[in-house]
Amino acid sequence: MQYGLMKSEPAVFSIDSLARAPRKRSHWDGVRNYQVRNMIRDEMKKGDLAFFYHSSCEVPGIVGIARIVKEGYPDPTAFDPTHDHHDPKSDPANPTWYMVDVELVEKFATPVTLDMLKANADKLSDLLILRRGNRLSITPVTAAQWQKVTKLAR
């Protein structure tokens, strides 16, 4: 995939949670959408970079950059009946849900807010996060979009 964007609700898992994690690494678990599962399982490669996006919060926007450090493997929380994201239909012998591991690369000094992204919609046409009704928690980002957003962060 090379470049992507990963959404998270900061109340659940924020960029600061990732910064505090051992070696600044964490599982990206809980994905329960087939399109996103396919991306995680088939397309995200070690070394790929992703914008870390905070959603459903006071100031939604891109707050930093993470790197994929482990490619797709079965998400064990799907098999855990006590877990929020438990899925009784996922068979450990043939897992439905996958996750990747990510590592913090950079927390932006100033986030690139959703407002800023919208204000630059002319340059960021087709950035999927700006598209109406887009609900995928992980979306691909083109190299051109990556450069432009990175510039906005500086």
Added chain:
DNA sequence: GCCAACGTTGGC
């Protein structure tokens, strides 16, 4: 809390 948009489920 509201609402638009979309995914999933289940009856037929």
Added chain:
DNA sequence: GCCAACGTTGGC
């Protein structure tokens, strides 16, 4: 396979 009902997401 269709489609209505329902659940979830996410900005506002």
